[in-house]
Amino acid sequence: MSFPSSDLVTVLAGIVVVLIVASVIGYALQRASSEPNAVIENLNDRIQAWWIMVVLMGLALIGGKTGVTVLLGFCSFAALREFATLTDTRRADHWALAAAFFVVLPVQYYLIWISWYGLYSIFIPVYAFLLLPIIAVLRGDTDKFLVRVAEVQWALMICVFCVSHVPALLSLEIPGYEGRNVLLIAFLVIVVQMSDVLQYVWGKLLGRTKIAPKLSPSKTVEGFVGGALSATAVGAGLGWMTPFTPWQAALLSFVIVLMGFFGGLVMSAIKRDRGVKDWGNLIAGHGGFIDRLDSVIFSAPIFFHVVRYFWSAV
Amino acid sequence: MGRIVGFAILLFARFITAVRGRWEGIAPVDGQRIYFANHASHGDFILIWTVLPPRMRRRTQPVAGADYWLKTPMRRFIGRDVFNAVLIDRERENRTADPVAQMIEALDTGSSLIVFPEGTRNQTGQPLQPFKSGLYHLAKGRPDVDLVPAWIDNLNRVMPKGEFVPIPLICTVTFGAPLRVAEGETKQDFLDRAQAALLALSPKVIAPKAIAS
Numbered sequence: 061m062s063f064p065s066s067d068l069v070t071v072l073a074g075i076v077v078v079l080i081v082a083s084v085i086g087y088a089l090q091r092a093s094s095e096p097n098a099v100i101e102n103l104n105d106r107i108q109a110w111w112i113m114v115v116l117m118g119l120a121l122i123g124g125k126t127g128v129t130v131l132l133g134f135c136s137f138a139a140l141r142e143f144a145t146l147t148d149t150r151r152a153d154h155w156a157l158a159a160a161f162f163v164v165l166p167v168q169y170y171l172i173w174i175s176w177y178g179l180y181s182i183f184i185p186v187y188a189f190l191l192l193p194i195i196a197v198l199r200g201d202t203d204k205f206l207v208r209v210a211e212v213q214w215a216l217m218i219c220v221f222c223v224s225h226v227p228a229l230l231s232l233e234i235p236g237y238e239g240r241n242v243l244l245i246a247f248l249v250i251v252v253q254m255s256d257v258l259q260y261v262w263g264k265l266l267g268r269t270k271i272a273p274k275l276s277p278s279k280t281v282e283g284f285v286g287g288a289l290s291a292t293a294v295g296a297g298l299g300w301m302t303p304f305t306p307w308q309a310a311l312l313s314f315v316i317v318l319m320g321f322f323g324g325l326v327m328s329a330i331k332r333d334r335g336v337k338d339w340g341n342l343i344a345g346h347g348g349f350i351d352r353l354d355s356v357i358f359s360a361p362i363f364f365h366v367v368r369y370f371w372s373a374v
Numbered sequence: 375m376g377r378i379v380g381f382a383i384l385l386f387a388r389f390i391t392a393v394r395g396r397w398e399g400i401a402p403v404d405g406q407r408i409y410f411a412n413h414a415s416h417g418d419f420i421l422i423w424t425v426l427p428p429r430m431r432r433r434t435q436p437v438a439g440a441d442y443w444l445k446t447p448m449r450r451f452i453g454r455d456v457f458n459a460v461l462i463d464r465e466r467e468n469r470t471a472d473p474v475a476q477m478i479e480a481l482d483t484g485s486s487l488i489v490f491p492e493g494t495r496n497q498t499g500q501p502l503q504p505f506k507s508g509l510y511h512l513a514k515g516r517p518d519v520d521l522v523p524a525w526i527d528n529l530n531r532v533m534p535k536g537e538f539v540p541i542p543l544i545c546t547v548t549f550g551a552p553l554r555v556a557e558g559e560t561k562q563d564f565l566d567r568a569q570a571a572l573l574a575l576s577p578k579v580i581a582p583k584a585i586a587s
Binding site: 145150155162341 | 543
């Protein structure tokens with residue numbers, strides 16, 4: 061455990077203040093409405109979920125590299141469990157799946173923990189992707205083979221490879237930013253979450269034109285534009301906690317927001333294909349881990365590589 | 375010791391399956407019941423046990439085959455000390471105790487029961503095997519106890535027969551509306567009705583595409 065930097069304390073305190081305000085508003089709304097209102101209940105459920113996320117994330121960030129790696133490792137595990145549940149995998153995939161859960165996942169997070177960029181950036185797309193079909197093929201079941209292999213590979217890509225790029229941010233070495241990398245994680249997560257919230261708010265206020273009626277009936281053009289621009293502005297305002305200038309922070313935030321939005325659409329398409337509303341049943345009515353992670357999943361690797369290319373010394 | 379191991383098994387079951395109980399036809403409140411469930415794995419009663427509220431869990435005994443659960447000291451410990459199972463002899467030829475009598479005896483101590491009316495684990499590829507008549511005789515023996523169907527979903531994928539490493543997958547246990555033997559109902563009619571009630575809880579029977587819309 062490392063002593064948290066003063067910036068981290070400021071950020072966490074700021075988030076707690078925002079959440080307290082949100083909780084008070086949510087409570088007041090609930091008191092004010094005479095009959096049970098689904099929107100208000102959903103809002104309060106979300107606020108509660110954020111409290112849990114913030115507490116866990118705060119503890120992990122204070123715990124430093126080990127804390128973040130372990131927390132995201134468990135998130136990957138829970139996400140992979142949800143993803144695997146919805147696949148067509150069968151008896152013949154038993155060992156491939158076992159290897160995905162109990163070998164590939166821990167090894168990937170170990171490589172992140174020891175900061176071995178050269179291996180963790182290719183371990184899943186090269187070694188796991190070649191090894192797992194070999195394990196599956198040895199069982200001799202060729203029925204739907206390509207589908208089954210692709211499902212396991214995608215599950216690993218989404219739930220392990222992408223998510224593991226959040227703790228990987230800690231292994232970047234940015235001159236003049238030493239010891240403060242956890243703030244990059246805080247920046248990424250805050251921008252993604254604010255984008256989700258602001259899109260929801262703008263959509264409720266002005267939403268008219270559906271952006272993808274087949275995939276996500278609640279998403280509107282107005283909500284997306286308003287949310288993306290205001291989340292970008294929030295990101296620019298958070299530039300002080302990053303190694304970026306306000307303009308750079310705004311641009312990176314915009315990339316994060318775009319990737320998050322389209323990531324959400326892709327994950328919705330998978331859910332539609334599988335005929336489910338939510339990925340899992342983590343807490344009643346809250347959906348699963350992937351429902352909470354979907355925007356981070358797509359933005360984390362891109363954010364990582366852009367920052368690494370332009371700012372990192374290693 | 376039994377309690378600690380029981381807690382560890384429960385934690386492990388949650389880690390692997392994130393199991394959730396869906397109380398659709400009945401509420402998780404006190405009251406003596408006979409839960410009857412589909413049987414695909416040795417872990418079946420552990421999942422039901424896990425989703426029961428702790429107060430009810432302590433008063434619920436699984437009914438299991440003595441031939442399996444008495445075979446090794448480890449199984450004997452888990453079956454008897456941890457889960458307080460009612461161990462019945464499944465071999466009709468040379469058994470000394472009548473299984474239905476044993477179950478009724480357990481009911482009379484105030485326990486609820488978990489039974490698997492298919493008799494053995496289902497490896498047929500069909501959703502359910504024909505029910506054994508024990509369920510009917512049990513229901514006739516204690517007609518004022520509710521029989522609650524409980525569908526365990528996905529556990530067969532977690533650990534297919536012959537595998538020893540479990541795959542983490544989300545499982546659910548769905549509890550349906552209770553039933554009792556009706557006036558003048560024949561054995562076969564009752565078993566058919568119980569089987570249909572259990573099968574109706576299987577998520578695969580409800581067309582999955584319909585949920586999304």
